[in-house]
Amino acid sequence: MRILAAMSGGVDSAVAAARAVDAGHEVVGVHLALSRMPGTLRTGSRGCCTIEDSRDAHRVAGMLGIPFYVWDFSERFKEDIVDDFIAEYSAGRTPNPCMRCNERIKFAALLDRALALGFDAVATGHYAEIIPAADGSPELHRGLDLNKDQSYVLGVLTSEQLAHCYFPIGASASKAEVRAEAAERGFPVANKPDSYDICFIPDGNTKAWLADKIPMRPGLIKDESGEVLGEHDGAMTYTIGQRKGLGIEKPAADGKPRYVVGIDVADNSVTVGPKQALRVDRLEGIRTTWCGLPPSDIGDSETTAIDCEIQIRAHADPVPARVWLGEVDETVPAHEENLPAPRPRGQIMHVAVEEPLSGVAAGQTMVIYRGTRVLGQATIDQTA
């Protein structure tokens, strides 16, 4: 096959490209320039798309003897990821930009271009496995190393996309194994630190970054009864479930910690409450997508729901859930109306969990699993 290997400059995508070459494929490496103003040097484990990352990727491609190019997707990235990120926070939601990047850049804009230019698939260094179902259609499964498993952020992929995805390191036993292989191959990136933060916020300070982009208005912090407990400097920089940095002097009546339980952007207020106020057992998601065919037995009411597990964060544990489908909603959420590419709410997904979940914010993604298999996902819109 002709494979386009997306090479970030990190160790995972380097080994993924190497394995694609070893498997006998015709491989071309490409590094995506996602920032309009690439920094010159990375600091610690943060940042990506820097000149240093591009150079690292180029060095590895050279060692593999494959052609290498840098492609500019910065315009798409700004519109589809960065502007979306700002709009979501402005609306008091908590977005997952890595997921959006997979959905809109890596396995959309890049994959489309790769297919048009004559490639059969895009290879990345994600820890997830694609396993053919009985009928040959691709199924997405968790990576073998559950500590590194990245199937969550790939939950947005559809079967059309999965058919052209290639994850050569998904069946690796551990990150250590991948690093050892990189060292054995002599890759200069073998000991490069993992990246954890949002790539376009190089210092990891999301609040300061947002404050620079969104006009901040000081407002009130209240408890659930409406009593004013303090002030904040901008409601949208808070996240549901946040405990630190609230700056409330008056202790709670029960002496227990307080958490952000509500963000009201219209009112510019932040509501805090006890941990149990964070607990939800009903979730409603929008823009449902399926990794392959939707489960054939799924119905449109709680009585015809399917049993599965849902996961609401990249590194959260999956919990048992019942899932059923709602209507298709053609309205565009108000906070997206000014985005370059607003989208309707789409297929609605309903979820009921037996054990209540904590710290669930609108904007987060819930990925539905059955065992190791990813069934699909939706963006959390409302909870109760």
Added chain:
Amino acid sequence: MGSVRVYLDHAATSPMPAEVLTAFTEELHRVGNPSSLHADGQVARMRIEAARETLADCLGATTPSEVIFTSGGTEADNLALKGIFWARNAGRTAAPFERPRLLVSAIEHHAILETAEWLESCGAELVFLPVDETGRLDLAAAEAEIAAAPERTALVSVMLANNEIGTLQPVAELARIAEPYGIPVHTDAVQAFGQVPVNFAELGVAAMTVTAHKLGGPVGIGALVLARDLTPVPVAHGGGQERKVRSGTLDVAGATAFAAAAERACRTLDSTETARLRDRLITGIEERIPSARLSGRRGDERLPNNVHIVFPGCEGDALLFLLDAAGFATSTGSACQAGVSRPSHVLMACGADEDTARSVQRFTLGPETTETDIDALLDALPGIVERAAKAGMVSAAPSWQATTASGAATTASGTATTASGAATTASGTSATPAGGQS
């Protein structure tokens, strides 16, 4: 990858002819710093002065002392812009400036643009001189800008030939306009030297940048040809080896090879054959790909080795990838230090929109380019352009909108109809694979 490589990126760098390589390596075997006083140093001095004389001769300098060796074009451009700007402001390197105005064309190379913008950040008043849609300097506009405040103008800099689209510039006319005001004119002749006759004295400019590797010399040596009455403030301080304005140990081997390459280029400077191949490529593309548009000018107002084409609806870096895979080394014309293609500031200065400025490919011919090479490229191009057009523009509406719709269990029809979706349809470059499955 193609089995045969055809190199069509001579504007980036040119291969070194055998006789230049011989001159270079012979010199590398010798020891001697031209600034040393002993016999070995004296031999080295003799050799670098010989190189200087050869270059002065090839460049139409009045005396060899007008040739100041530098590490290349970028250093020469920096020395000219900063050094002359500061000198024209009584040696001041910080505001307030007596003559704060700095006039440069909008299509300069980054070595000029970035330097000019840096000076602006230090308090200079930077004025961009406009060009017409073929990238040629608007002389009337330039004259008006010069006449607007001549006593406050430090320097004018306009390149002799544009590196991307190959348009030759009326630098001699510009120098004549500036001359009565006593305003020095600098020209970056990096792309012109070795392609068209370049004569410093006849141009009437005060300073001129050239570099060796565009005409078969080594990378790492260039020169600023500088009128004897100008003394720029040094950019880098040191031993003052070159007229006290440029410091650093002189590169005898580099200068010797530069002189050998320049002499060879000047001796064989008959661009008729190169221009014939250039025009064969241009007309061949126009015949085969009707949507393709030549940037810049035709005939004698264009560098004889430059072909620059807009392929509407094709990303420049997609074209470059496909051409490279087919064995042709080409360029998108403009790349940042991370190797990323950016929309061409030159085309945008010519009035093109950003999508057009991304849809470009530059082919630059060299002495070894043959008709067979050109014909092979012409055979390959239509298929490559068709494929690149299929991949479309990155700025087109994203496919994930359609993807979400087709992935839903109960697919909503028409979920991908948005303003940007409509724009895609209009431009006809949609790359959506999975849409419309409802």
